[in-house]
């Protein structure tokens with residue numbers, strides 16, 4: 317299987333980097349073809365704007381969906397976007413690795429989606445949800461939090477992952493991916509922000525890396541999350557009851 321990891325963390329000594337390296341090595345060792353986009357290292361520009369498009373459909377007004385469709389159709393997508401799309405096309409499984417920043421992914425990852433999931437090429441009015449471009453492929457979110465596990469859940473202090481990851485998961489579903497249950501690494505606190513003893517934190521982080529490897533080993537057994545598809549809506553997009 318080909319697995320592509322999109323890594324969104326600015327620091328090489330971070331726990332996120334340790335998770336990405338653990339996943340990369342574990343999956344490669346298991347015989348998979350593993351590739352990676354390191355968004356900060358590559359200085360991926362996450363801001364969608366007209367300057368990215370050399371062959372504009374409209375020189376006067378920048379309408380992102382229009383320019384994306386035009387560039388997809390004419391094979392003039394920005395080179396960094398083209399490269400990311402090629403990685404996604406060839407991968408059977410996409411892994412997104414990032415820290416929870418303000419109850420969602422870091423801006424660089426949101427911007428990666430804004431620019432890479434291009435209109436025309438990767439979605440259209442007919443090519444989305446269960447008829448999406450990436451139908452048959454799977455996607456997995458691996459996210460780290462600062463707050464401890466107990467603080468997460470409906471109505472809890474840290475927030476509810478069903479809600480916080482919904483925009484990301486639903487966008488992956490929109491482009492056709494089967495979205496797997498996320499792997500969440502809780503209470504990743506270092507550099508003076510830890511609320512537990514250094515030695516127990518170290519043990520817990522190590523155990524969590526093993527849990528991550530274990531999760532990836534069983535990837536074929538993980539049931540995708542359930543999202544509605546075309547047969548669940550009427551023609552206005554309202555849920556059929």
Ligand SMILES: Cc1cc2nc3c(=O)[nH]c(=O)nc-3n(C[C@H](O)[C@H](O)[C@H](O)COP(=O)(O)O)c2cc1C
Pocket residue numbers: 325330331332333415416417418419420460461462463474504505506
């Ligand atoms: C800008 C920013 C926003 C953050 N927002 C949250 C948050 O909403 N919830 C949370 O539990 N932790 C939050 N944190 C803590 C990070 O999730 C935590 O430091 C990270 O997951 C640790 O992984 P790392 O060592 O790989 O950076 C935030 C950290 C930063 C820098």
